[in-house]
Amino acid sequence: MRLLTYTEALREALAEEMSLDRRVILMGEDIGVYGGAFGVTRGLLEKFGHKRIIETPISENSFVGMAIGAALTGLRPVVEIMFMDFITLAMDQIVNQSAKLRYVLGKQAKCPIVIRTPAGGGRCYGPTHSQTLTAWFVHTPGLKVVAPATPADAKILLKSSIRDDNPVVFVEHKLLYPIKGHVPAKIRTVEPLGHAKCLRKGTDITIIAWSWQTQEALQAVDELALHGINAELIDLRSLKPIDIETVVESVKRTHRVLITGEEPPMAGVASEIAAQIFEHVFDYLDAPIRRLCCPDTPMPASPFLEKIAIPDRQKIVHAVLEMMGVSSDGTSERKKGKRKQR
């Protein structure tokens, strides 16, 4: 397998799907010569021309709505919203139109649109260019929500999203774009959305993450191993539908859960996962579920403050050590193995 960046993997998925299916078109701001604000669509204009790479004026609500109209009449538009913060401008079309059409209008209506958008902080863009608004869409029946964490998944899940007949919000993360990883050149069967992946097998605790937090958690798991803690890492990949079975199966084995999500804590994705774990496997828990989220504040611009706000590998390590009763020098009061037999 070749090493590609997350950006290249997304671009490859777009190019492949556009070559395979003439109905796939791209819409968005500055996605032509400029290649999109983060360069994902660079080079696609030369390949596919202005009829399929449709550069729009700054009119989010209407170009998302136009994608819906185009989807209802046979096309499969992939829309780019330059920053996830700007998706607020298109909320009516996403929530009140795309998400409801099938439910209300029945089999005659099919709305296969993908809305790609970069979320997240880490680049000091400040309160209106660093938000992660993913939970809003998870909260909306009729939408699917995907948040791939690796270059391979960027390609695999974007292809799945484009082939899905439902509206999909495809959440990227600004810090993921330059990340390199092995990406399959050929994907024979496109998997349906809704499957989590266990990235590290472990026995002591289940760490649940998605998007950029999965990258942070991968490093945290390695560091935890140095402390003698064998952590399992589940990358959710799809947030709606959510693969709660994989989570539950893991928690049954590890009895401890840390959920790390770059999002405000109230009514978030992490809250939802915690609630579902309680409902399904409360009896298996040896410790309270712990969430690592951003504070309930807007995202600050200052690099110093932003770093405090966003969960990262150190915070994950620290939280897990606390949960396991291990001090950060690894010496004392380890509670592991205390669990009674069931």
Added chain:
Amino acid sequence: MKDVKNKIKNSELLRWYYTMLVIRFFEQQVEKLFAKGLIRGTSHTAIGQEAVAVGVASAIKKRDYVTSTHRGHGHFIACGGDPRRIMAELYGKSTGYSRGHGGSQMMANFSIGFIGANGITGGSIPVATGIALSIKLQKQHSVVICFYGDGASNQGTFHESLNMAGLWKLPVVYVCENNQYAMSMHVSRAIPVKNIAMRANSYGFQGIVVDGNDVLAVHNVVADAIQNARNGAGPTLIECVTYRLSGHSRGDPRIYRSREEEELAWQNDPIKRFKTFLQNEGILTPVQNKKITAEARRIVREAVQFARKSDFPPPETLYEGVYIQ
């Protein structure tokens, strides 16, 4: 009215008259049913706006598309929607167009090109514009009619979408039903320019004001605009000046306008005007009028009976159709 009618067969004109009556009786029936508490929720009736619906619908061809508004029963009936299934949807029954999932403001029949009413003011403007983009990209010969109102003319989507339609010369005709009121707000308090049609100039296409209570005038102007759009000349904005004779929705006390104003508006009732025209031209005899009126009433009665007799959707349908599996 006169110069247009030569092109149109008398039988066709009588069909328009009949459809206008069906819409009128249907909407009056809806108001009655609400008053009696037999249907729930909300509903926006189009009494007084029948000439716009019929004038436009009579100008479209097979494979053209129509998007509608929250005040959409009339548009749907004029486009060929089945009054029985529309009424059943208002009753929340399983035989309704949206199986009870949509209600008054969300129903469609794609097979006749009716993409649907819309519960959000201005919500259908981008969708209509996107259909026009799709038509152009797929090199089809269809045209989209986008109904919207004076209220929606102040939504951001109006500006955004008309800008793109003008930019890319999309095959869409924006039909503005200026019925004078956005709920309770008179258009003069909401729009600082003389008419909405002149806004089209900002987007590089033509805006036309037409008497929206003159079905022949509406038909004529819309037919020309459709022809232009089909020929690749791009969009047109047609402002049909009309009057919402009914209240905004169920339970509107109409305290924002006088009964005298309404009385005056009733004198300009589009159905009365068309009937007078047809009678003066010798197209509609008293016998025919009686027959057509009775038939329109029968259709509406039948719609109510159909809706009443239909079953509520089975409970499991609450969960059906959220996703395509």
